[in-house]
Amino acid sequence: MNERKFQTPYFVIDEEQLSRDFSMLTDSLDDSWPNYRVGYSFKTNSLPWLVTFLKEKGVMAEVVSDDEYSLASWLGFEDDEIVYNGPVKVRDSFEKVLLAGGIVNMDGRRELCWLEEVAAANPDKLLKIGIRVNFNLEKLCPGQTTMGEAGGRFGFAYENGTFAEVVKRVRNISNVEIAGLHLHSSSKSRSVAVFEAIASMACKLKKEFDLELSYVDLGGGYCGGLPNRPQYPDYFPAVAAILEQEFDCEETTLIVEPGISLLSKASTFVTSVVDVRDIGTERYLITDGSRFNIDPTMIKPSHLFHLDLNPDQPAERSTMEHQCVSGFSCMEVDRLFEYEQGPELMEGDRIIYENVGGYTMSLNPLFIKYFPDVYIRRDGKLLRVRRRWTPKEYVANSMLYGEEEE
Ligand SMILES: Cc1ncc(COP(=O)(O)O)c(C=O)c1O
Incomplete structure (x- = not known):
């Protein structure tokens, strides 16, 4: 032509290449940690055709704003097919996703207040919540993170005790369960070592806080489509080898939130x-x-x-x-x-x-x-x-x- x-x-998006890359992702997850969900990162590219294509392949919608949430709903995602992240959530959509059993990863104190309110208003319902963790990845992978020593600004900080306070506060709510940890961290290197460090942090937190987690959300940040750089089959066996020291694949779902690696x-x-x-x-x-x-x-x-x-x-x-x-x-x-x-x-x-x-x-x-x-x-x-x-x-x-x- x-x-x-x-x-x-x-x-131009090449549909066949996109399918191949998506299969590479799911095949490597199937091999390494078959209990997984893919939350496609809307912000990376929310072109309606693309989202619909990926939805038909079974992804959840990973959204970080009320606008993205509304777009996901418009494109046919039910509330329990949403992974709701980021610090700019809106109370109404927070509540809807939470009550529907979608994934909500809290990223800020006002969400804690919302959680307490929603739990009080629904005493007969067991609510499941995730916590976005902020931790010193730079220390574990020197020179590899985007923000270096300054650290990232998302989530509840582990090192200064904020994460521990949040765990305590959530545990005080009788009908709320800490279901998951969200550990997305951006890195310059997108190396396998970064994901190993993220998996190790999940294990460390599980042990330290005695958490029973139904999911660990690794976030996004993978490489894809570049010669001599890691690909999906490099990441997930390495991650699984670490996670299986503390987690049982049957009980804990691995959530991944790929963006750029899927599309590039x-x-x-x-x-x-x-x-x-x-x-x-x-x-x-x-x-x-x-x-x-x-x-x-x-x-x-x-x-x-x-x-x-x-x-x-x-x-x-x-x-x-x-x-x-x-x-x-x-x-x-x-x-x-x-x-x-x-x-x-x-x-x-x-x-x-x-x-x-x-x-x-x-x-x-x-x-x-x-x-x-x-x-x-x-x-x-x-x-x-x-x-x-x-x-x-x-x-x-x-x-x-x-x-x-x-
Ligand atoms: C929470 C979260 N998930 C997923 C992604 C997607 O990342 P990437 O496109 O690098 O895979 C991002 C990007 O910043 C993010 O912040």
């Missing part, structure tokens, strides 16, 4: 060169994709990509020492990468970025250009799963004149 007829910029390999972003200009000593390629589309946090120095040269331009290209691939926006930082020793690129050439499915689609701003089209590739064909936004979608919920709040 000639993909050149599709107007750039657009994302399957997703690409297709852009075109719209103009070539020489300024000073620099050759700029202006493209219709922006750094905001694929590197919204502005941290990537390079990208995996391939080219599709415009057949209407000369096929023979000289090699250029240096071309600056830039976005269309007005920000000077909107430069995607320095292309060195590559063929001279021309108008209509396509630059196709690889491994861009996680976070980039959901972190896209509505800056200058609106959300691009998204297609899936199935049986060699591109099928549209999101039409690019136009001003019509942009103005939805807007008022041209002020309205009074009711």
Whole structure:
């Protein structure tokens, strides 16, 4: 199929690759800890097609806001299929998920108060709650965590005794059981050692606090789709070897919350060169994709990509020492990468970025250009799963004149 007829910029998700990566995840869990649930991390990419695809494969929805919870409900997830995380939960959805028997991992003191209130209002119900643990992962894996010595800001801190206080307070509520621990921690390395440390922490807490846990939630943060980096089958045998020292697989469910590792390999972003200009000593390629589309946090120095040269331009290209691939926006930082020793690129050439499915689609701003089209590739064909936004979608919920709040 000639993909050149599709107007750039657009994302493509390869359905077969996504299925393969999902099977790699579930096969390795089946082999290592067959009692598991996958809570797909909505924030990573909550494209409705994608979520529906994964829902059909049996995932729960891991959500971290009331908006994500509402989206999950809209997409057909029942309350007992929700993993509710993060510090910005809303009381009403907290209560609904808790009462329905979904997974609620508390992350803040006000949730403790909510828990006490919900428990008091439902004295005949046994409520199951999870606690997000904040612990010093940097000490266990020096140099590997995202925040280093400063530590992360989520969950109840183990080291200063806050976690112990929370356990005590929950134990004072007669109809509440501490059912699980949530130990998600972000790391730069995404190494197997990080997950071994997380599993060890779960074991340590179980012993120290004499916990009977029906689940251990490892969170997300796995690598996927990158050569010479760990893959799912590297993580779970290592985690299982540690967990089984304290936990029985029949009794304790392992919850995993993959995001980027599931999507990276399957997703690409297709852009075109719209103009070539020489300024000073620099050759700029202006493209219709922006750094905001694929590197919204502005941290990537390079990208995996391939080219599709415009057949209407000369096929023979000289090699250029240096071309600056830039976005269309007005920000000077909107430069995607320095292309060195590559063929001279021309108008209509396509630059196709690889491994861009996680976070980039959901972190896209509505800056200058609106959300691009998204297609899936199935049986060699591109099928549209999101039409690019136009001003019509942009103005939805807007008022041209002020309205009074009711
Ligand atoms: C609680 C939680 N779960 C899951 C994820 C998904 O992480 P990743 O996309 O790195 O797998 C995140 C990401 O920050 C998270 O905060």
